[in-house]
Amino acid sequence: MDKNSSLAISNPHQIPMNISQKLGLILGLIGVLILTLATFNIHAEPKSWFAIGSILLIITGATVYARSTYLRHPAGIKNNHVYFKTLSNRGVLGWAIGIVLTLFYVLLYWFPSYLGLGVDGASNTGLIVVFDRLSHFFKGQPANQWFVYGTLYTLAILSLGIKFMYKYRHNRYQLIRTIVVILSQLFLAYLIPEILEGLNTERPYFAKDIKNMWPLNYYFFEPWHLDSMRNGGTLGMFYLVAGIFMFLVFTPIITYFAGKRWYCSWVCGCGGLAETAGDPFRHLSSKKLSAWKLERWLIHAVLLFIIIVTSAVLYGYFTGNGEIFGLSIYNNFSKPYGFLIGAMFSGVIGVGFYPVLGSRVWCRFGCPLAGYMGLIQRFKSKFRITTNGGQCISCGNCSTYCEQGIDVRAYAQKGENIVRASCVGCGICSAVCPRGVLKLENGPEKGRINSKEILLGNDVDLMELLNK
């Protein structure tokens, strides 16, 4: 038997869908179809109504589907058949979606005209034109690829977030976390920035998603961005000060008290997408020790990279030099970072490869903000996942479903708490554990990291002797 297959060769038991599941799926797919056809310039009039219609169809479809899938069984863990399904087990559907997503990102970053962006003053077509009215509504100008992307991104988090909430309806941590992640995408990342943009059309553009701080927002300190903020009136100055305050003061303090989860799985947009749209793929992350080694190397390399890039950029900004040590700051620093990390890594690989590598590739291997908070979480924080004495049965559910590829079981079966830089505090390991072994909590720093020789339950003398 192939060592990579489960005991079942292929899906041994296709579950037939019931009527309302089918209805939900069809509604959602019609919504997706309208947008897909639009991308190929097949439109129905009025376009903006169809745009709104497709958004509503997707949200309704996801809700109807989730209700009939999850409410017909008693509340509990719903992972049956995850490793049989073609979508969630790197089957044909999984690969197909991966390829489509990757393609979408390539067009988005480098060939937006294929998505319908009007170049050189031409009006929009394709997918982008259907969002023109919505964009006009917010900021009185036609849509561009980023507006469309932001809208679809928010739509994905909202609709699949609703599905996630039905799936985990018994778990209040998951419910509250998901509501927060949906709202912070909807308001902080989407509505508020778009509305502020609309109120300040005469001023230059700068990033208005307050939580999207440096170094995740890698262009924050770019000269054009700094100038835009400085010329952006009170609002611009506010964002400049807030941006620096966020990463320098706010982030370390909150991360000290609650771990990096406050950001990564509660408010971050990348995290929000991973937790909602990425939920069917969370188990695909690699749990190998070798992957952990790669992770530690890579994520800190990216962090170092952005620090170097930003230092060079700031040097250039304050000295007025275009070069540093004879190297062009733009060509040798900013541009490669933007291309390699900003676009390739976080977009194309980070999201495009969801169905192949799991939902948190970027967050785990790349994100410099996660790297920064990870260091705080590992060395100076109150957050840990407490292991419940000797109760672990080594079943492996926790490790399998950890999207960050942490081998949670390796700690739990030794009675050790999990204190890892990469843990985003999604709480899924704790949810899927059938023996109640794991609890995410913020407690005293003392005793947070514990390694044990003999587990709780055995001879007290022996435990004491060997755990000294």
Added chain:
Amino acid sequence: MEHIVIIGNGISGVTAARHIRKNSNYRITIISGETNYFFSRTALMYVFMGHMKFEHTQPYENWFWSKNNIDLKLGWVTQIHTNTKSLSFADGSVINYDKLILATGSKPNKFGWPGQDLNGVLGMYHKQDLESLEELAPNNNICKRAVIVGGGLIGIELAEMLLSRHIPVTFLVRESSFWNGVIPEQESNMINEHILEHHIDLRLSSNLKEIISDENGNVKSIIIAETGEEIPCNVVGLTAGVSPNIEFVKHSNIETDNGILVNEFLETNCKDVYAIGDCAQQRKAIGQRRTIEAVWYTGRMMGETVAQTICGNRRAYKPGHWFNSAKFLDIEYQTYGWVFSEHNKKDDEVHFQWRHPSEKICITIAYHKKNRKFLGINTFGIRLRHEIFDRWLTDEVNVEFVLEHLIDANFDPEFYKHYEQDIVEKFNTDNNTNIKTKKKSWKRIFSLNA
């Protein structure tokens, strides 16, 4: 160099090997006929249900064993020669040992039912059982109905497995209510309700009379002893408990009863031969424990202990306070200390019980009638801290203390509803007391680490 041979690569054998490796550089060989690598037996169900692949049940990556210089041998041992200190294998090979640890686990019970060896009848213990089930019951076209015989922990897991493939399940339980020989009626009733909620055809007070064959030697139906009812089915799961897997040991000089007889040092009657885990039977019961303990944790603890002895630090097996856990479909269960069912409890064990009015959540606290000493707790649908209860049992606190500080022991995920107030209110009403719940205190919780 001394050669330590371990038969059985389950939790007990592997724990012993790991601890021997930590403390010595003896040569270690682990033998198993079941699989190449250690896997978690408790996770077999999740493979069948599609939550995990089989490889995910293996707690260590494959390179772990050679890196730690632990040899693995795949094969069935057929004979143990204690006089020559050697083992013979089914394939004719032989190896020698200096010290031998028997960790051969259990096998499913069969009580001589007519038809128990038909094609379509199986237990749920070994990986091979999982493979059979995959063949016999991949879906509800091939298996129209399955009957499970025996209402214990493995029985209900098997029911959940079959349900995941939408196979109708009839569940024959000998007792008048599910597992009520072990858990109190309140809990047992709640689980009954939950079983029905999952559309399992639960038959209480029902024994298997016989399994009927079709013309090809396949299972066709079963007959219930009490009613004579015939239930057509394609698969019969026998989950009426397990017993030590020691057939091949019986032909050796090693003394056995139901299990391999060991003293408190886990030593058998033969020099340099030890037995641990499910297959071991204590000559004298330890506290209120059974002489054979077929649970994961005790296997692990015996492994930890025997490793010390083998590495020259001879120690008796002295398990601490009893604890256990399980999951009944969607309901998690944990227990600390001793709570006996109404059928088995002594007169001086009193129960305080609380059940949530609508959710499947309940607890039972056992305490001593006269001195009010806390004896143990069963909790369903609420997670509790092992370390706290372990300490309270050691400190012999009374029941009032437990209730007052219950919040310290809560281990549910953050933001979950708390029920300490409701629980204590019920206790106060039942007992005419005036206990007030304290606020959660990190200081108290972690003073055990100091």
